[in-house]
Amino acid sequence: MKRIIQKVGRIRLVIIITLVAALLAIGLNILLQLIQGNELSYTALYRALISAIIIAPLLSWYLVGLFMRVIELEQKMQEWAMFDQLTGLFNRRAFLHRAEQEYTLAKRHNESFAILVLDLDHFKTINDKYGHKAGDLILEDFGQLIKSQVRQSDICGRIGGEEFGFILPRTDLNNSRLFAEKLLTTIEQRSISIEGKEIKYTASIGITLSHPYSNYKINNLLHQADRALYKAKSAGRNCYQVANAVS
């Protein structure tokens, strides 16, 4: 039903239902008159047809509309369950789910992939200085920026307040470094205007790799990337570091 409504559209569906209702009304009326042994009354047929033509479009317009609203709400709920409202990226749960899928796939095909954890720098200071709304706007802006920077096959999500995770399939250390460098430069060049003030922000990144022969699970790999991120913060921020296990 859902697919039919989406494919046919509300107006066409209402016209189809009306035509079917009119035909049914005439058919049933003829059947009823035959069963009762009456002569075919054209006035009764005419009345049945008119009432079907009046009632069917109104009722079906209302019901199809109601059904479409339910479909829209269902789609919205699915989105809310998967995506972070502020950035439009995967939320933590969806990110971890997709990461596990990539992990299984990479193992099966004997491939490596990169895991990056990125954290916006001094975000508390930004919130304190410009207000929570400005912090939210930066997160929104960052979500847009990320979407323009990653490939369709990459997986990225907001895994904490101002922390983001990336899975780059079939990516080695060299290419992960290039990706991190490109991302940091793009972020650095970005500025957003809030109440006439130009605000700039930076980020720090931790990188690790998943090898097909290693037994590290996604959680272990995220911890490794987190530790590398911590090193990047200690190294002065606005930079990336690679986890000890792969550097």
Ligand SMILES: Nc1nc2c(ncn2[C@@H]2O[C@H](COP(=O)(O)OP(=O)(O)OP(=O)(O)O)[C@@H](O)[C@H]2O)c(=O)[nH]1
């Ligand atoms: N505006 C806004 N702030 C958030 C959101 N989620 C987390 N934060 C804030 O992000 C800040 C994170 O602060 P810290 O963990 O101290 O980190 P930081 O200030 O970025 O410092 P470093 O990570 O060490 O560079 C806190 O003030 C949180 O309140 C959000 O959705 N919106």
